[in-house]
Amino acid sequence: MGDLMTRAPRDGDVIDTSATAPLYSIVEQSIRGKILDGSWEVGSQIPPELELCERYHVSRTTVRKALDALVREGLIERHRARGTFVQRPGTRRPDGHFTLVKGFSDEVHELGESAVTFWAKVRTEPADRLVSCVLDVPEGESLLVLERLRGTSGKPFTYMVSRITPCERFTLDPKAYEGSLYEMIRRKGIEPRLVQESVEAICAPAVICEHLGIGRREPVLKRTRLTRDTSAGYCELTENYYIGKSYRYYIGFGKDSPIPRTRADSA
Incomplete structure (x- = not known):
């Protein structure tokens, strides 16, 4: 981040202490807002x-x-004895290692089950400030936005939203996305590699709870993934929202594996 020592603006902040979300989450959202709006x-x-x-x-x-x-999330970074600084979204990398991407269909197949897509919606929309920084594209560039509700054995347990560039290489027919997204893009000669992934428990917004068919107080696991294939000009940001009681996230540390391996498990 260099030796930039510009102090962020000093201004008053008021938070709604009557909100149902935890206080740290409200503070987090306030600080995130200041970063994303350029304050x-x-x-x-x-x-x-x-x-x-x-x-x-x-x-x-x-x-x-x-x-x-x-x-x-990669929005700020700490420097010992210097302080905490705003970081350009999407610039943090996990120790310089990359791995091939394993999709939802592959994960559930390992459990002896088949992935089911209950519905899919696809559209294009301009990249906002945050997404443009993460995907490293100009703000306002057209992106493919894919929403899907998926699960196994007739029971949905994950709602996912993918934002992809370049959108010109993909169809707007939702039926084309009922199977594995990564199988589709590999047929196009694209080999996505995992750049960054984060997992966190959240208080999901009402619209996500509605998609998943759960109450507002039920735990939701949010899994955010950034993948790229630089040679193909491909970049994808996907946010997965899982019903907490229906999904487990495993990380296996093998001596021959440069970074953690992951596996999904429907409870």
């Missing part, structure tokens, strides 16, 4: 933890949980 610019140093505690009238533990989430 806190890339390279600027955000206020120290104690100052954020005073701004939001919350404990230091709450502030740290909010910042930890933003570090995992």
Whole structure:
């Protein structure tokens, strides 16, 4: 991040303490908003933890949980003895290692089951500020947006949204996406590789709970994945929302594996 030491703006912040979401999540959303709307610019140093505690009238533990989430998301980075700085979204990389991508269909196939797509919707839309930074495309560039509800054995348990560029290489026929997305793109000569992946428990918005057929208080696991094939000009950002009680996420550390291997398991 260089030696940029620009201090992020000092302004008052008010949060809704009556909201049902945890306080750290509300603080996290507020800070994320400042970064994405440009109030806190890339390279600027955000206020120290104690100052954020005073701004939001919350404990230091709450502030740290909010910042930890933003570090995992790649929006900020910590420098020992210097402070915490705003980072360009999508620039963080896991130790420089890359791995082939395993899709949902492959994961459930390993369990002896078949993936089912209950519905698929596809459209194009312009990239907003955050997505354009993550996908490294100009803001406003047309993206393919694919929404799907998937599961196994007649029971849906994941809602997924994929944003893909370039959109010109893909059809807008939703029936084409009822099977494996990665099988489709590999037939096009594209070999996506995992660049970054994060997993977190969230309080899902009402629209996602509606898609999954669950109540607002049921746990949801959010899995965000960024994949690329630089040679093909392909980039994809996918957000998967799983019903917490119906999905387990395993990470196996093998001595011959440069990075963790993952496996899905329907409970």
